[in-house]
Structures are given as structure tokens and as C-alpha cells.
Amino acid sequence: MNDPQSNPGHGPIVTEALIIGAGPCGLFQVFELGLLGIAAHVVDSLQHPGGQCAELYPDKPIYDIPALPVCGAQELVDRLLQQIQPFKPQLHLGQEVVQFARREDGRFQVRTSAGLQFDAGTVVIAAGLGSFQPRRIGVEGAEAFEGRAIQYRVKNAAELAGKHLVLFGGGDSALDWTLELLPRAGSLTLVHRRPEFRAAPASVAKMRAAVAAGRMRCFEALPHSLQVEDGALTGVNIRTPDGAVQALPAEQLLVFFGLHPKLGPIAEWGLALEKRALKVDAEKFQTSLAGVFAVGDINTYPGKKKLILSGFHEAALAAFAIQHHLYPQKKQFLQYTTTSPVMHQRLGVPD
Numbered sequence: 001m002n003d004p005q006s007n008p009g010h011g012p013i014v015t016e017a018l019i020i021g022a023g024p025c026g027l028f029q030v031f032e033l034g035l036l037g038i039a040a041h042v043v044d045s046l047q048h049p050g051g052q053c054a055e056l057y058p059d060k061p062i063y064d065i066p067a068l069p070v071c072g073a074q075e076l077v078d079r080l081l082q083q084i085q086p087f088k089p090q091l092h093l094g095q096e097v098v099q100f101a102r103r104e105d106g107r108f109q110v111r112t113s114a115g116l117q118f119d120a121g122t123v124v125i126a127a128g129l130g131s132f133q134p135r136r137i138g139v140e141g142a143e144a145f146e147g148r149a150i151q152y153r154v155k156n157a158a159e160l161a162g163k164h165l166v167l168f169g170g171g172d173s174a175l176d177w178t179l180e181l182l183p184r185a186g187s188l189t190l191v192h193r194r195p196e197f198r199a200a201p202a203s204v205a206k207m208r209a210a211v212a213a214g215r216m217r218c219f220e221a222l223p224h225s226l227q228v229e230d231g232a233l234t235g236v237n238i239r240t241p242d243g244a245v246q247a248l249p250a251e252q253l254l255v256f257f258g259l260h261p262k263l264g265p266i267a268e269w270g271l272a273l274e275k276r277a278l279k280v281d282a283e284k285f286q287t288s289l290a291g292v293f294a295v296g297d298i299n300t301y302p303g304k305k306k307l308i309l310s311g312f313h314e315a316a317l318a319a320f321a322i323q324h325h326l327y328p329q330k331k332q333f334l335q336y337t338t339t340s341p342v343m344h345q346r347l348g349v350p351d
């Protein structure tokens, strides 16, 4: 499902609809458009679909999805992915939509951080609370090293071989990378702000065993300041709970403080906003720009409630409005999935 068409050298991908955000509402938008015979591409800055459900609370149960008395958040995402399968959606993950412009002919030109370009008839912004960004280390002078000696995700583990590494964090990412990098690092130190870890207990036990065996060090501390010599990062100072500052030599800092959503570039596209949400009407869920729609947590209108259920309803109505925008001559009529032969054909259901 994840389309590899992300070769920036090729021309733009031409699509009837481009959906920004693969959270539950973006995914259901694919379904509602698919029922009307409209194909969609979806872009998300996360490496996986599911938005807040997958990123913030995958194991928590949800109790207010109609006809599902209880459904795990990741389970909901998996069910949505299964439901949209007949429409073969093209998901472009791990890239943020950074540029958006309306062309003179009324179509939209959109570009992602990976250089992928789209030529879209309509755009649906299903960006939730915004794109998830890493929480930064928050020490003076860090910006100069971010993306190089300070990284928020491991891009190439092989490059870290033999290096003196300091990792920050206490969740699964921090612990998984600690265990993965330990055998090949020059030295490895893990720093976490408190004695308890959020990561899987088995990983924590393995890490503690490696500390006991003298293979790595682990400190309860916070980052305090950087050590820099001749413009190069040489280490990091950490502050322990007793207030002492300790110097750790390091060539590479890997920071896993989790992700937080940021509205980001969407706020700069000239669309009408209210309290950092996109203003839409409650009939078409269209933004202040014709052809650009917004569904789910990103939108606002009188009575808006940020619930998955509301986003699903918005996606259904937006789909009809999108169809009308793309094909104004086409007569619209409501069909039931129960009885419509054309919908059965689109869903791959034998009649």
C-alpha cells in the first residue's frame, strides 16, 4: 500500500484528491471517496498510518465507535486500513506536506519534505493536531548540531559504529536503540530523567544486565549543556537529581523524548483559521479556499467536537462536496452500500 513513487526526479503525481494526514479521519476519507469512485493519495509525516491513535495511545481501548462496544486504538487503525483496501490507496509516509499552492487553473500543487510533488484536483486536510515532530533536547546551542551530532532518530545505524554515543530517553525507542547499538558502539551511555522506564520490561532488564556487566553506563539525569571544541561536539554535561553536573564525552547524541504535534506549515497557507483550527462550513467541510476541505481534529465550525465519530461524518459529507467540485455536471444521488451494484463493484463484493 505504501507507494514507492517518491522519486523526486519524476513529474508530479496527478490525482483527483490528495489527503494530508493518515489519521483515522484521513483514512476514512479514502473510503468515502472510494465509494464515489474517486481515487486518493495520502501523505503523512509519521512512518506509519493512524495519527494520534497509533502514535499516542495504540493500546488504549476506545468505547465510542458506533457498533464496536470496545476497540483498541491500533485495532481501529488496522480495521480502517482493511476497510480501504479495495480502493488501493497510495500512502506516502515519513514525509511532511511543506508546500501548497493553488494554480491558475484551480488545481493544487503540493510538495512534501521528501521532494514528492502532486498535481491534485482537490485537497483534504486531515492533519489532526498537526504533524508529529520530535521533542528537542532543549540545551543552548543544540540547533547548530541537530541532524548531525544530535539526532532525533537513527537514520543510518552503520554510521554510528565505533562511536561514543549518549542516548537520552526512557521509552521503547530509547531502549530498543540502546540494545541495538550497544554491540557496535565505541561506548554507550543512556540518560533518563527518572529511575523508572516506560519501555518494555524485558528491554529494561536487558539494559540493566548490560550495565551490571560493565558494558554500558546509565544515569538518572537531565541534559544540561554541550561541550564543544573548535566547532565540534565533544560531549554533553548532564545534571543529576542532587544538582551535580557531570561531563560525558560523546561524539553523537541520540535523543528520544517522543513526538509532539505541531500545526506547522498548514498555518501559513492563507486558509482562514480560528484558534489554530481551519474554519469550515458544516455542509461541505470546505475551508476558505474552494477545493480545499478539512476533516477531523484540524477543523472547526459551530458545535465542533474533536471526536473520531465526528470526523467520520465530516468525511462522508466532504466526499460528496469533493465529487461536486471535481465533476460539477455529475448528478448526485445517495446510494446504499447494501444494495448498490456500482458500490459493490468498487468494494470488490460479488453481486
Ligand SMILES: Cc1cc2nc3c(=O)[nH]c(=O)nc-3n(C[C@H](O)[C@H](O)[C@H](O)COP(=O)(O)OP(=O)(O)OC[C@H]3O[C@@H](n4cnc5c(N)ncnc54)[C@H](O)[C@@H]3O)c2cc1C
Binding pocket: 020, 021, 022, 023, 024, 025, 026, 027, 043, 044, 045, 046, 050, 051, 052, 053, 056, 057, 061, 062, 063, 064, 095, 096, 097, 098, 126, 127, 128, 129, 130, 131, 132, 263, 264, 265, 266, 295, 296, 297, 298, 306, 307, 308, 309, 311
Ligand atoms: C489519549 C487520547 C485518547 C483519545 N480517546 C478518544 C476516544 O475514546 N474517542 C474519540 O472519538 N476520540 C478520542 N481521542 C481523539 C482522537 O484520537 C482524535 O479525534 C482523532 O485522532 C482525530 O483524527 P484525525 O485523523 O483528525 O487526526 P490525527 O489522528 O491527529 O492524525 C493526523 C495526521 O496528520 C499528520 N499530519 C499533520 N500535518 C501534516 C503535514 N503537514 N504533512 C503530513 N502529515 C501531516 C499527522 O502526522 C497525523 O498522523 C483521543 C485522543 C487522545 C490523545
